[in-house]
Amino acid sequence: MINFTVGPVQMEEEIRCIGAEEIPYFRTPEFSALMKENEALMAEFMKAGAGARTLFLTGSGTAAMEAAVMNLFTKKDRLLVVNGGSFGARFAKICRIHGIPHEEIRLESGKALRGEHLAPYAGAGFTGFLVNVHETSTGVYYDMELISRFCRENGLWLVVDAISSFLADDFRMEEWGVDLVLTGSQKALALPPGIGVLVLNERAVKRVQETEVESLYFDLKEYLKDGLRGQTPFTPAVSILIQMNRRLTSIVERGAAAKPGAASERKPAAERKSAAELGLAAEQRRIRELAEDFRSRIAGLPFEIVSEAMSAAETPLHPTGCDGAGNPVSAHRIFEILKDEYGIFICPNGGELADTVFRVGHIGNLTKEDNARLIEAFWDLQRRGLL
Amino acid sequence: MINFTVGPVQMEEEIRCIGAEEIPYFRTPEFSALMKENEALMAEFMKAGAGARTLFLTGSGTAAMEAAVMNLFTKKDRLLVVNGGSFGARFAKICRIHGIPHEEIRLESGKALRGEHLAPYAGAGFTGFLVNVHETSTGVYYDMELISRFCRENGLWLVVDAISSFLADDFRMEEWGVDLVLTGSQKALALPPGIGVLVLNERAVKRVQETEVESLYFDLKEYLKDGLRGQTPFTPAVSILIQMNRRLTSIVERGAAAKPGAASERKPAAERKSAAELGLAAEQRRIRELAEDFRSRIAGLPFEIVSEAMSAAETPLHPTGCDGAGNPVSAHRIFEILKDEYGIFICPNGGELADTVFRVGHIGNLTKEDNARLIEAFWDLQRRGLL
Numbered sequence: 012m013i014n015f016t017v018g019p020v021q022m023e024e025e026i027r028c029i030g031a032e033e034i035p036y037f038r039t040p041e042f043s044a045l046m047k048e049n050e051a052l053m054a055e056f057m058k059a060g061a062g063a064r065t066l067f068l069t070g071s072g073t074a075a076m077e078a079a080v081m082n083l084f085t086k087k088d089r090l091l092v093v094n095g096g097s098f099g100a101r102f103a104k105i106c107r108i109h110g111i112p113h114e115e116i117r118l119e120s121g122k123a124l125r126g127e128h129l130a131p132y133a134g135a136g137f138t139g140f141l142v143n144v145h146e147t148s149t150g151v152y153y154d155m156e157l158i159s160r161f162c163r164e165n166g167l168w169l170v171v172d173a174i175s176s177f178l179a180d181d182f183r184m185e186e187w188g189v190d191l192v193l194t195g196s197q198k199a200l201a202l203p204p205g206i207g208v209l210v211l212n213e214r215a216v217k218r219v220q221e222t223e224v225e226s227l228y229f230d231l232k233e234y235l236k237d238g239l240r241g242q243t244p245f246t247p248a249v250s251i252l253i254q255m256n257r258r259l260t261s262i263v264e265r266g267a268a269a270k271p272g273a274a275s276e277r278k279p280a281a282e283r284k285s286a287a288e289l290g291l292a293a294e295q296r297r298i299r300e301l302a303e304d305f306r307s308r309i310a311g312l313p314f315e316i317v318s319e320a321m322s323a324a325e326t327p328l329h330p331t332g333c334d335g336a337g338n339p340v341s342a343h344r345i346f347e348i349l350k351d352e353y354g355i356f357i358c359p360n361g362g363e364l365a366d367t368v369f370r371v372g373h374i375g376n377l378t379k380e381d382n383a384r385l386i387e388a389f390w391d392l393q394r395r396g397l398l
Numbered sequence: 399m400i401n402f403t404v405g406p407v408q409m410e411e412e413i414r415c416i417g418a419e420e421i422p423y424f425r426t427p428e429f430s431a432l433m434k435e436n437e438a439l440m441a442e443f444m445k446a447g448a449g450a451r452t453l454f455l456t457g458s459g460t461a462a463m464e465a466a467v468m469n470l471f472t473k474k475d476r477l478l479v480v481n482g483g484s485f486g487a488r489f490a491k492i493c494r495i496h497g498i499p500h501e502e503i504r505l506e507s508g509k510a511l512r513g514e515h516l517a518p519y520a521g522a523g524f525t526g527f528l529v530n531v532h533e534t535s536t537g538v539y540y541d542m543e544l545i546s547r548f549c550r551e552n553g554l555w556l557v558v559d560a561i562s563s564f565l566a567d568d569f570r571m572e573e574w575g576v577d578l579v580l581t582g583s584q585k586a587l588a589l590p591p592g593i594g595v596l597v598l599n600e601r602a603v604k605r606v607q608e609t610e611v612e613s614l615y616f617d618l619k620e621y622l623k624d625g626l627r628g629q630t631p632f633t634p635a636v637s638i639l640i641q642m643n644r645r646l647t648s649i650v651e652r653g654a655a656a657k658p659g660a661a662s663e664r665k666p667a668a669e670r671k672s673a674a675e676l677g678l679a680a681e682q683r684r685i686r687e688l689a690e691d692f693r694s695r696i697a698g699l700p701f702e703i704v705s706e707a708m709s710a711a712e713t714p715l716h717p718t719g720c721d722g723a724g725n726p727v728s729a730h731r732i733f734e735i736l737k738d739e740y741g742i743f744i745c746p747n748g749g750e751l752a753d754t755v756f757r758v759g760h761i762g763n764l765t766k767e768d769n770a771r772l773i774e775a776f777w778d779l780q781r782r783g784l785l
Contacts, residue, residue, distance in 0.1 A: 012422065019421035019636055030417030030637070034406035034590055035399065036743040069592055070457045071632035074615045105614050197633060203421055205456055205592040205635035225612065227492050228461045245458035246584060248592035248635065249406055250417070356423040 012350075013381050016358040017147055017175050017325050018197040019204050020375025022254075025261070026202065029254045037249045043241025045256045050238065052259040054210055055287050056178070057192055060185030062213030066234040067206055069248045072174040072195035073101065075207025078229040079170050079191050080105045080141070082219045088138040091116060091167070093124060093158075096148035097362065098172065102141045113141075120364065121327070123319040124153045129161045139168035145176035148360065150318040150327030150370055152180065159187035168215075174198055178291075179298045179324035179374055190215040196251050199298060199324060199374040200258060205248040266290025299323040301382065302373040308386045313340075313398055317368055325358070325372045332398050340398055342369040348397060353388045399737075400768050403745040404534055404562050404712050405584040406591050407762025409641075412648070413589065416641045424636045430628025432643045437625065439646040441597055442674050443565070444579055447572030449600030453621040454593055456635045459561040459582035460488065462594030465616040466557050466578050467492045467528070469606045475525040478503060478554070480511060483535035484749060485559065489528045500528075507751065508714070510706040511540045516548045526555035532563035535747065537705040537714030537757055539567065546574035555602075561585055565678075566685045566711035566761055577602040583638050586685060586711060586761040587645060592635040653677025686710040688769065689760040695773045700727075700785055704755055712745070712759045719785050727785055729756040735784060740775045 014021050022030075035042065050065040057063075068075050080102070084090060088111055092103045095118035106113040114137075116128050140162050145152050155171075162169040171192045173182055178199035184192055191211050197204035209231070211219065216235060224230040233244040266289030302323045306316070313332035321327075330340040346359040346369055358370040371385070392398040401408050409417075422429065437452040444450075455462050467489070471477060475498055479490045482505035493500040501524075503515050527549050532539050542558075549556040558579045560569055565586035571579055578598050584591035596618070598606065603622060611617040620631040653676035689710045693703070700719035708714075717727040733746040733756055745757040758772070779785040 012420070014420065014423060016423045018633060019423070021420055027418045027420070030419075031414045032417075033399070033401065033408055033414070034584075036401060036403045036406070036737075036745070038746065038748070039737065070461065070615065071634065073632040074457065077613065077615050101614070108612055108614055108617075110612075195633070197421075203635065203637045204633045205638070225495055225497075226464065226616075227488070227495055228457065228464050229613075229615075230495075245460040246405060246582075246591045247458065248590065250590040251592070350423075350426065358423070359425065361425070 012354050012356055013377075013384060014356045014375065015371045015377070015381075015385060016356050017370060017372040017374060018195070020197065020201050020372060021377060022201050022203075023258075023376050026254050026258055029257060030203065030250060034250050034253075037247070038242065042249070046238070046241035046252065049252060049256050049259060052263065052287065053208055056259070056262075056291050057182050057184045057210045058186065059210050059212060062216070063184070064211050064216050064235060064238065066209045066211070066231055066238060067243060067247060067252060068209065068234070069205060069243075069245070070207050071204065072172070072193070072207055074229070075193040075195065075209055076102060076172055077105050078207075078231060079193055079209060080111065081109060081224050081226065081229050082222055082231040083168060083170060083191060083215060084111050084139055085222065086110050086112070088112065089136060090114075090139045090141055091132055091137050093118065093142040093153065095122065095124070095151055096120060096146040098143040098146055098148055102143065102172070106141070118151075120149050121151060121317045121319060123151060124157065126157060129157070133161070133165055137165060137167055139170065141170050143172040143174070144182075145173070145180065145322040145324060147175040147325065149364070149368070150321055150325050152176065152320050152322035154320070155183075155187050159189075163188055175324050175374070176322050178294055180322050181295055184210065184212065196255065200255065201375045202251050202254045202258060206251045206255065262290040262294050263287045264290070265293055269293060295323070298373055301377055301379065302326065304379050305371060305373060305382045305385075308382060309389075312386075312389050312393070324374050325370045327368055327370045329368050330398060335396050339366075341366045345369060345392065345398070348392065349388060355385055355388055357385070399741050399743055400764075400771060401743045401762065402758045402764070402768075402772060403743050404757060404759040404761060405582070407584065407588050407759060408764060409588050409590075410645075410763050413641050413645055416644060417590065417637060421637050421640075424634070425629065429636070433625070433628035433639065436639060436643050436646060439650065439674065440595055443646070443649075443678050444569050444571045444597045445573065446597050446599060449603070450571070451598050451603050451622060451625065453596045453598070453618055453625060454630060454634060454639060455596065455621070456592060456630075456632070457594050458591065459559070459580070459594055461616070462580040462582065462596055463489060463559055464492050465594075465618060466580055466596060467498065468496060468611050468613065468616050469609055469618040470555060470557060470578060470602060471498050471526055472609065473497050473499070475499065476523060477501075477526045477528055478519055478524050480505065480529040480540060482509065482511070482538055483507065483533040485530040485533055485535055489530065489559070493528070505538075507536050508538060508704040508706060510538060511544065513544060516544070520548070520552055524552060524554055526557065528557050530559040530561070531569075532560070532567065532709040532711060534562040534712070536751070536755070537708055537712050539563065539707045539709040541707070542570075542574050546576075550575055562711050562761070563709050565681055567709050568682060571597065571599065583642065587642065588762045589638050589641045589645060593638045593642065649677040649681050650674045651677070652680055656680060682710070685760055688764055688766065689713065691766050692758060692760060692769045692772075695769060696776075699773075699776050699780070711761050712757045714755055714757045716755050717785060722783050728753045732756055732779065732785070735779065736775060742772055742775055744772070
């Protein structure tokens, strides 16, 4: 199978091989050192700035979303939630469940966020802002410069879900004044699902320490404390964290190798940072080029891109054709045929968009040759009158 | 390394190899079928009876403990919590955090639960009972017959954490009237950590559906609903669930192969149940024999077993010797030396017991030869004056 979904995605062979190894006991200095390296590299790749902390939560991305809201906000807050699809709706649902006052900025499916959407909420007594920078369900990438400016001007705490955007798009946490950003292991990190990662800036760390949380598992105070010694309060998904370490350090190593005159071995600490920067940029470029390659190849196929502003992580497509009986081609049917007859996974949509939109991911261990195979399959579907 | 901890533990080669495979997309009929088989086999191995449901939560065992309490009990309940170590204390902490009235039955470290501990609470208006059937921190296995009788006589809801006991000790959910039992992937299931499994009987399912839960991630109503079609509300740890399927079906297959006149291929549905029973009994016997083998071999070594009633899953030991300077031998120091100099993990204790107790696990892919190597290492430590 070639896997073009947006998670779980294809993993590098080196990462997969770690999945076949025995898992070491983890309450050891060796595992602590690995976790501290994970913490530092995740913060560096998020461009988090000084004083940031990284926490690792065993769970789905939704667990990280809920923990973020529970640990930073209370019933005394008043939040703005961008809701342009099912993940925005999920943030709103979390607020509702926890009784946190909030209003939703509802966007039509596929539409970008613009200044006019934010303007009515300026100076209106809000305290925080929740956004999925890439609304994965519809493939819309929101303008972080716009959001950042609005939050600064209005003194809002800014929490960003970058689950499917991290590593695919640049994330400038400190520059944008993001207080907490979260991601998941199975997107562009290209690891098995099971770990949520939260990066908090200094004031978010302080706020977590002052917030009372009605949960043991989601109380981030314990994670902050144990993280100081490279540990977690509860048994984490150890194997994924080991794979994460290899993935993150291998991005740095590739950055080091790409430096002029660099040998492939690990650099001394002083040169390390720029190796990380170079490696991160190279990984982002690789994903962006894959996306651009795919988007250029679909010319002539009966598809319409249904997002005004895309992440490099995925391309959301609406099939515009009709089948032999004159009925619109079903996006979900294309997913099924590609899976069953071509050995290719694309990413179906659920809910209202199930029949009208499917998505093609560009994250994970994919190549332009994989793109070519998918495009060939689309043309074959068309020859068969199925597209 | 040989790993005698109680999780993560050694995995079978077949299970490890699945960890090196690409992870398929999971919103498919194929994955749903696998999940339904997982659900049925987990309920069967817990001897859950008709009408039971199995839920899979991506998270640590603690996540499953907290979800169980949150979904079955409210501030109107009054619970009894057996607290004989750090996992009993964790159940009590969960109750405290969620404002659920409770009293703790405190047991001294290593002590069994007896009728006299329960007697004062009979007819005293309690509504539920929380117990870790195997208090893993001290290696004490509680008497489920006693607990079951007490809960029946007093009309208590019974919730059991069998995280480190499942597959190592027999669990008779229906017979004991257990309403909810939970376990984790990294104990005797011998899978990577990251999945909690909850099995609910019919009345627990009903109660979950009537209970309001202030959490999105831990609201089991969604898991019950999506589970009907073999799915989960949020992206689960897919690879672990695939490994779980292989592990569970392989136990059944071994049971089938052990049947008189049986071939090794899968049996028709009618014969299936007894193959599962035979396979489960064989796995439990394998673990029990490993434990008995180890316990017989430590004769003559300066160790004291510090539990009045043990699970087959582990043996808790107190080193009774002194070092050259006349100081008591430190249990944690033995852990460190075995790790660094012998390539062997035993399981250290945290907190108060760190220096006085270590534990030897008998779960995971261990053999009697592994036991022999550990015993040899202990004798070597003694020769070196370190034990």
